[in-house]
Amino acid sequence: MKVLMFGWEFPPHISGGLGTACYGLTKGLSKIDDLDIIFVVPKAYGDEDESKMKLVGANNTHIKQIQEHIRKFKSKHTYLEVESELIPYNDPDEYYTFRNSKLFGKNKLFKVNSEGKLEFTGKYGANLIEEIYKYAYVASTISMDNEHDIIHAHDWLCYPAGIAAKEVSGKPLVVHVHATDFDRSGGSVNPKVFEIEKMGMDAADKIIAVSNLTRNIIIEKYGQDPSKVETVYNAVEPVSYEQKQANKKGVKEKVVTFLGRITMQKGPEYFVEAANAVLKRTNNVRFVMAGSGDMLEKMVARAAQLGISDRFHFTGFLKGDDVFKMFEISDVYVMPSVSEPFGISPLEAMQSNVPVIISKQSGVSEILTHAIKVDYWDIDALADAIYGIIKYDSLSRVFKEKGKEEVDNLKWTNAARHVHQVYSTVIN
Structure with missing residues (x-):
């Protein structure tokens, strides 16, 4: 079985749990004998670990490749226009207008670089929607x-x-929902993001949710058939403890x-308020x-307002080994x-022998027994839990x-193995 997998980030170039989850799942899938994985990202840097799969960067796809398939691409998916004043297709400085009213609803101009490739940042910046459009364009050729x-x-x-x-290929599609905009926005959903999310779920032959919490949102908010949605929980990568033992706390x-x-x-505001109570x-x-x-x-200002700045530290974004340190x-x-x-970080903490307190409003709470669970808004309960763990060594x-x-x-x-079962069900 050959899997064409589309992700947005891949270690070591990650900015959160999505890249971590994709990498862990892909490594797990690579251990299944009859599976071969082609993992596609918008931008490949060249230093990624390709030992478990073939990694393809959309940024490394030549425009000439796209031109070879343009007729089929137009008939199957979208159409491509070139402005009348521009010179032939294979010129690296020309601009292509990629338009698909079904997917995107408006024209976009894509510039080809000097190597005849579309450029991607692979980030979550101001041009994110444009990069999503370009990624879809190149995905047709990669397919x-x-x-x-x-x-x-x-x-x-x-x-x-x-x-x-x-x-383009006619092969079945599985979409993996790691989060929805209802989670990210607190209910103030971005209509464009919602449109893309629902479009993907509607087009999918099967939907994988990372928790039953997410599964319920998919069914209730996006109108999906319950039989189409399967929950597959995330996991955690093993850690080398010999390497970690050198890290010592510098305070008493x-x-x-x-x-x-x-x-x-x-x-984060509930954490700051609970800290003040403790x-x-x-x-x-x-x-x-x-x-x-x-x-x-806002959190820095609130800590200062509460007069606890001398007991509060802000480190900035951490990734890789710094997380485990x-x-x-x-x-x-x-x-x-x-x-x-879901929430992978509590699993990483537990793996590092750290007691965890998590909100009941998290997918990971569905599978953890030895974690303290509180409502996110219950600052008193959160403070009590923190105090109990730091006060009583036996606990x-x-x-x-x-x-x-x-x-x-x-x-x-x-x-x-669970995802492999989903694949087999869809294909059969």
Whole structure:
């Protein structure tokens, strides 16, 4: 079975849980004997680990390749126009107008670079929608040039690419919902994002949700048939403990950590308020907010307003080994998310022998037993949980031991086998 998989980021070039989940699942799938994976990203940097799959960068696809397939592409998917004043197709400086009213609804101008390729940043910047459009365009050619039995598109950024590939190849499409805009926006959904999300789900032959929480949103908010939506829980990558043992805490106080995007979805304000409540009961604790986001300045200002800045530390965005270095010096990890489709970071913390407190409004709470669960808005309950773990060593020790044992059984190979079953069902 050959899988054409579309993602948006791939280690070491990641900015959050999506890239981590894609990498873990792909590694798990690579251990299944009858599976071959072609993993596509908008921009390949050349330093990615390709030992488990073939990695294809849309930024490395030549325009000449696209021209060879233009007639079929037009008939199957969209049409391409060249402005009348421009010179022949294969000139690297010309601009192409890519238009598909079904997918995008308006014209876009795509510039070809000096090597005859479309350029991608692969980031989440101001031109994100344009990059999604270009990605879908190039996906059609990649679909033609690579033999495959099934298409797998991760999250809304890749749904148009998955649809484009399906329309060209006729192969079944599986979309993987790692989050919806209802999670990210707190209910104030971006109409354009919602349109792309629903379009991808409508076009899919099967939908994978990362939790039952997300599955219910897909069914209720996007009008999808329950029989079409399958829950496959995420997992966590094993960690080398020999490497981590060198990391030592440089302070005597207990360390309580928030690690994630500092946005409304992640509930950082509840962490700050709970920290203030804990500091009224004990001074033997420091709080760390690791991450970046649009609420960072507001959180810094709130900590100052509460008079707890001397006990509060803001590290900025952490990734890779720095994440585990942070966990190594932490005594408690807190994830007070308002709406969390899954949440891999608590698993990483538990793997590092750190007790975790998570919101009941998270997908990961569906599968964890040895984690303290509170409503994200219940600041008193959150403060009590933090205080209990840092105050009573025996309680902390139980959560460390049982949590580590529990998370070690959450393997990507298990998730991969479940996804493989989904593939087989769709193909058959």
